[in-house]
Amino acid sequence: MKTSLHKNKNLVFLALIGYLGILAATQTAYGGRLMNLRWVALSILLVVSGWYWLTMRAQRQSGLLLDKSTGILLLYFLSTFLTVIFAENPLFSGSRWASHAMMLIIFLVFLRQNLTMGRIQKILVILKIIIGVLLLFSILNPAPQTIYDDFKVFRGAMGNANTMGQIAAIGVVIYFHSFLIARNKRIRYLEAVLACGAIGIVWWTGSRSAMISLMTGIGLIFYFYRHRMHRKVFLGIFLFCFVVVTFPTLPGEVKRFVSKTGDVPTVFSRGVITKSRSDVWSASWKGFGDRPLFGWGFGADSSIPKDWTLRLSAIGIVERDAVNDFLFMLEGCGVVGFGAYLLLVYIVWRQKPTRRQVSILRLTNYSRLNLKGNYFTMNHGYAIMFTLAVSLLVLVQFDNTALSGGNFISVILWLSVGAAGALRKEFLSNEFAMYHYFSTGAQRIQKEASVAC
Numbered sequence: 384m385k386t387s388l389h390k391n392k393n394l395v396f397l398a399l400i401g402y403l404g405i406l407a408a409t410q411t412a413y414g415g416r417l418m419n420l421r422w423v424a425l426s427i428l429l430v431v432s433g434w435y436w437l438t439m440r441a442q443r444q445s446g447l448l449l450d451k452s453t454g455i456l457l458l459y460f461l462s463t464f465l466t467v468i469f470a471e472n473p474l475f476s477g478s479r480w481a482s483h484a485m486m487l488i489i490f491l492v493f494l495r496q497n498l499t500m501g502r503i504q505k506i507l508v509i510l511k512i513i514i515g516v517l518l519l520f521s522i523l524n525p526a527p528q529t530i531y532d533d534f535k536v537f538r539g540a541m542g543n544a545n546t547m548g549q550i551a552a553i554g555v556v557i558y559f560h561s562f563l564i565a566r567n568k569r570i571r572y573l574e575a576v577l578a579c580g581a582i583g584i585v586w587w588t589g590s591r592s593a594m595i596s597l598m599t600g601i602g603l604i605f606y607f608y609r610h611r612m613h614r615k616v617f618l619g620i621f622l623f624c625f626v627v628v629t630f631p632t633l634p635g636e637v638k639r640f641v642s643k644t645g646d647v648p649t650v651f652s653r654g655v656i657t658k659s660r661s662d663v664w665s666a667s668w669k670g671f672g673d674r675p676l677f678g679w680g681f682g683a684d685s686s687i688p689k690d691w692t693l694r695l696s697a698i699g700i701v702e703r704d705a706v707n708d709f710l711f712m713l714e715g716c717g718v719v720g721f722g723a724y725l726l727l728v729y730i731v732w733r734q735k736p737t738r739r740q741v742s743i744l745r746l747t748n749y750s751r752l753n754l755k756g757n758y759f760t761m762n763h764g765y766a767i768m769f770t771l772a773v774s775l776l777v778l779v780q781f782d783n784t785a786l787s788g789g790n791f792i793s794v795i796l797w798l799s800v801g802a803a804g805a806l807r808k809e810f811l812s813n814e815f816a817m818y819h820y821f822s823t824g825a826q827r828i829q830k831e832a833s834v835a836c
Contacts, residue, residue: 395497398424398428401427403794406790409789410541412542413524422482428489433488452495462719466677470679472683475687483788490797498802500761503764503768511561515577520540521537521540536588536589537587548584548594549783552596553775556774558578564608591781592782593778595777600773600774607744664707666685668713670684671713678713680715681715682715711786730800731773734803734804736769764802765803768802
């Protein structure tokens with residue numbers, strides 16, 4: 384029985400890695416032929432992870448009793464499904480709702496209750512590799528420029544500067560976190576180089592949403608690792624992010640100035656400073672006003688046609704897919720869906736650390752404590768997963784979405800939420816023993832220091 388469970392567990396891990404790899408490939412401008420494979424990979428992961436989850440619960444004789452987060456998730460599903468019933472195009476909204484529900488069930492129910500520290504560490508390594516490959520491939524083989532590109536920003540292989548910057552921002556957070564906790568000097572130097580390269584790409588893309596997300600991530604890392612992260616470094620990174628948010632096209636202007644090409648003389652031109660999404664936000668708000676209760680249907684907007692044929696390659700793309708999630712839910716699902724979306728935000732918020740957990744995390748980061756083993760790994764794993772979850776949740780309030788099972792960034796967000804929840808649960812089950820373990824070590828070091836003086 385144990386051998387069979389172990390094989391199923393490995394199968395779940397392989398299905399997850401395959402799903403992430405396909406999503407990363409289809410995120411590029413060259414992955415059009417693989418679009419349908421996203422839904423095949425998502426379906427396989429749903430079946431495999433669901434089977435493992437049911438097998439584990441049967442072995443533990445725990446039945447189908449659900450925790451509070453799962454109950455909140457079910458309420459969210461019921462609320463949003465109402466918007467499918469009253470949708471302008473139920474086929475369109477139903478297909479988007481189904482893929483979205485599959486993603487949340489996988490990461491917040493099936494995987495969240497079965498992810499272990501070892502698996503999460505391997506997932507982080509895989510994410511580092513995937514993001515590193517995407518960044519390198521974007522530098523070596525960027526998508527060709529189009530007539531719709533208003534500014535000389537770096538679009539990379541994604542074909543979209545915002546998406547490119549957002550993926551690079553995720554890389555910065557993961558690489559910088561690894562730099563802080565790595566013990567091997569060579570690994571630390573490698574992580575530092577990767578983090579610097581990724582932050583350069585973020586600036587090159589001019590993506591302000593990516594920079595705001597990055598500032599959130601760096602702020603949380605400083606909150607968890609203030610004993611390891613020098614305050615001047617933190618302020619320097621924040622100042623850099625502020626400059627990039629204020630002047631998103633500065634790298635392109637510098638390049639044109641050096642090469643003496645282009646007609647734009649300064650980064651303070653009106654087109655750059657006032658560039659915003661006000662038009663699409665206004666259109667989305669107007670669409671909400673037309674159907675305020677249930678909206679136009681999950682994932683839809685006011686431009687959705689009544690007649691729509693199923694297209695698996697995109698599960699439907701609507702005119703305002705790039706608007707922030709709050710307005711997208713207001714227009715698509717009305718007041719009912721907006722209230723349901725707040726439940727998702729609450730699920731993310733529920734993964735926050737307790738006061739004692741924060742104390743343990745800071746004791747873990749005490750520089751003179753020579754810590755190894757599961758407690759050490761679990762603390763750092765929780766910190767980076769919670770950081771990714773919150774920073775990406777902030778990101779989708781400005782651009783991109785957390786509501787698509789075919790979106791690489793959306794999947795990383797909910798994978799991070801599920802992993803943070805799994806580690807938090809294990810953390811709390813050993814909270815007293817861990818606090819005693821770390822506080823004893825810190826007291827011993829303080830005592831040795833006082834004797835030496």
